[in-house]
Amino acid sequence: MTKFFLSLAVCAALACAQNPFSKVAPDKKASEAFENIKVLNDDPSTSVRGAMEYFNQALGVTCEGCHDLQAFDKDAKNMKKTAREMITMTRDINKNAFRGQQRITCFTCHQGNQQPTGVAPTPKPVNAPPPPMTRFPQGQAPKADEIIAKYHTAIGGAEKAAKIKTFVAKASETEPDGKTASVELRASGDKVSVETKTADRAVTEVSDGKDAWGKAAGQGPAGVYHVTDQLAPLLAHESEVYPGSRILSAAPAMRVVGTTKIGDRDALMMFPAQRSATNDRFYFDKDSGLLLRQVYSVGTLFGPLPTQIDYEDYRDVEGVKMPFKVKITRPEGVWSRTITSIKPNAPVDDASFAK
Ligand code: HEC
Ligand code: HEC
Incomplete structure (x- = not known):
């Protein structure tokens, strides 16, 4: 799925x-x-x-x-x-x-319950401690554009990364239901197509940067379907092998707020300076400068649905460091993707993105 x-x-x-x-x-x-x-x-x-x-x-x-x-x-x-x-x-x-x-x-x-309760619980529940976040004292946070520059240096330089205009990548993915899928990603500019195959089902989903749709075959509902407008850019986010492409333009609207732990890494947290619809947040490795995580929301008619993407195992692909392990977490579950091959600047036919 x-x-x-x-x-x-x-x-x-x-x-x-x-x-x-x-x-x-x-x-x-x-x-x-x-x-x-x-x-x-x-x-x-x-x-x-x-x-x-x-x-x-x-x-x-x-x-x-x-x-x-x-x-x-x-x-x-x-x-x-x-x-x-x-x-x-x-x-x-x-x-x-x-x-x-x-x-x-x-x-x-x-709050995730079928029936809300208005009664304060006794005794007061012991909530799971929030992930520790250390805020920078007023005026002492590093500047967002410095952190973004460090990130670009860490991956091999923004110019080199920008030279990758297309790619074809293959991956294996573990789905929330435990099934294994093989995935093929094709990207060209802001267009992306994601083909996912499990033993009993094949689904291709495409975004042209504005609109998104999919086609399903095999077990379960088949045929062509429209993916909601708000979800179209997300399909692109989730397929980014060079996730930094958008961060470059985001700097003026972002600020570094503090540090936290992601696994055993110290991470710098970068949040939007103003409330925004998608509320994009980025977490950078304090030492290596690499992007460890991004979080964003998609608005629905009644409230936001969040997505968290974690990046690990950065490897060199023609001089640019790309994450080979990507974990996508949504309220419905976790998808763990391992890239098995990637061909930057491979020819990608526009027909891959046609409806
Ligand atoms: C909390 C209750 C609730 C849940 C959970 C819910 N729905 Fe609905 N759904 C509704 C209501 C209410 C309507 C009718 C809205 C209206 O009358 O304008 C509706 C309408 C629909 C319709 C339109 C049907 C038609 O032809 O009139 C579809 C399709 C649908 N829901 C699918 C789903 C799917 C798929 C899920 C799970 C992802 C889901 N719903 C979960 C309450 C719910
Ligand atoms: C202001 C608080 C509030 C908001 C906002 C709210 N609810 Fe409720 N909801 C309640 C309360 C309180 C009950 C229990 C009512 C009762 O028991 O008579 C309830 C009950 C329900 C039930 C029936 C549950 C059952 O077990 O029968 C459904 C379904 C439901 N809400 C759906 C929604 C949906 C969908 C939304 C958002 C569009 C929503 N609610 C927003 C307070 C709220």
Whole structure:
């Protein structure tokens, strides 16, 4: 199962007749693409899937908590009916109390539980200690552009890295369900295609930097599907073998806030200077200067879904250091990818990115 098809894993297991999002299209409203929409009427049909994935995480349930998996349009469960009331309530709170900004989310109250509790727990629970973060005293943090320059020196120089315009990489991946997949990545500029094959399924997902779509065959729902608009850039992020390409332009908007530990490494934490939709955060190895981690969020109709990507095992590829171990963590689970071969500047036909 690839990242964007994951929510349908449950569907594949139960062999749903078809992909419930097959009629989604950028020019269709939710009410036009689906059968039984009562509150999301005018929202883009492409945003429904992200909202549903967000509900799973915010309430700690699966799709089945609210739906009959053979008929997503039916109102077979009370949970679905209550969710409609909750959608209206949440939107009203944000509209009336927060000038229309998305400040209250399903998670604000539910915290990953089906039923929120308003009762303070006794005794006070001992929370897992947060990862220790040491803030730099006022005015003593290193400058973001210095850290980014150090990173570029560490990988072999920005000019050299910029010369890599295309690549074809092969990898093996362990999926959240424990299955092993073989992955082929093709990239050219901001276009990327990711082909994932497991023993019983093949999925190809493509982003042209603006829009994204996929094609699935084998066990489970098949056919072509649209990936929501917000997820398109993420597909590109997750396939970056030179993840620094975007960081170069980010420096003026970033600041170094403190240090933390990632494994046994000391990491410098770089956060956006202003609140931003994706809230991109970067963690650099304090000694080597290499990028250890990036974290960012994708907005859904009701709240953000985070992704964390960890990089390890940097190796030299034609003078540029690239991470050969990549771990992608999303609320649904962890994908561990090991690059087995990479060909920089290999010819990549534009047909690889055609719909
Ligand atoms: C907390 C409850 C809840 C969860 C969990 C949930 N949904 Fe929904 N879903 C709804 C509600 C409510 C609607 C109807 C929205 C409306 O009426 O505007 C809906 C509508 C849909 C529709 C449109 C059906 C149609 O044709 O009318 C699809 C498809 C769908 N959900 C898929 C999913 C999938 C897949 C998951 C798991 C990733 C999921 N949902 C998880 C509450 C939920
Ligand atoms: C202001 C707090 C708050 C927000 C925001 C909120 N909820 Fe709730 N929700 C509750 C409370 C409280 C209950 C329990 C109500 C009860 O037991 O009568 C509940 C119950 C539910 C239930 C029924 C659970 C069950 O076991 O039957 C669903 C489904 C649900 N919420 C979905 C959502 C969704 C989806 C969102 C975001 C669109 C959301 N809620 C946002 C407070 C909230």
